Amino acid sequence: MTKVTIDDIVFDDPDQDIPRNPGPLDIEWWYEHRVQEYKISGYKDMTQRTSNEVLLHCRITIRTTDTGGGPGKPAKGAEGYQKFRDLQKLIKSAGPYKVQAPLWEPKEMYLKGSPKFRQVAGEDDWVGTWSLEFVEKYDG
Numbered sequence: 001m002t003k004v005t006i007d008d009i010v011f012d013d014p015d016q017d018i019p020r021n022p023g024p025l026d027i028e029w030w031y032e033h034r035v036q037e038y039k040i041s042g043y044k045d046m047t048q049r050t051s052n053e054v055l056l057h058c059r060i061t062i063r064t065t066d067t068g069g070g071p072g073k074p075a076k077g078a079e080g081y082q083k084f085r086d087l088q089k090l091i092k093s094a095g096p097y098k099v100q101a102p103l104w105e106p107k108e109m110y111l112k113g114s115p116k117f118r119q120v121a122g123e124d125d126w127v128g129t130w131s132l133e134f135v136e137k138y139d140g
Contacts, residue, residue: 005100009086011062026061056107056136058099063129084126091115096137109134
């Protein structure tokens with residue numbers, strides 16, 4: 001995976017020593033084109049584009065872990081724990097946030113829907129998987 005930035009939170013920075021914690025597990029980018037379909041009895045159905053421009057959407061899945069503390073450094077002081085805290089603050093607001101990833105133009109985006117954090121039994125409280133969905137900011 002490659003470096004992704006949400007505002008000032010950097011994930012998987014290749015300039016940082018290994019382990020580069022955490023990095024995105026998965027990133028999806030898409031546009032939702034609005035096309036209306038009309039059912040025509042006895043004829044080929046008709047379609048109509050209902051929007052000239054559409055918004056960019058993005059879904060990022062990130063795993064925060066207990067690695068990254070280095071020798072002698074407690075895991076709670078590690079980068080995974082700090083990223084957990086940063087994401088905990090981030091999900092309290094819809095934004096907008098500047099989302100950047102290689103090969104995609106940086107966009108101001110709103111955090112959409114219900115951001116989620118999933119933990120697995122037996123792991124530290126900050127270890128788990130985040131699901132964040134964004135939609136391009138366009139206020140007219």
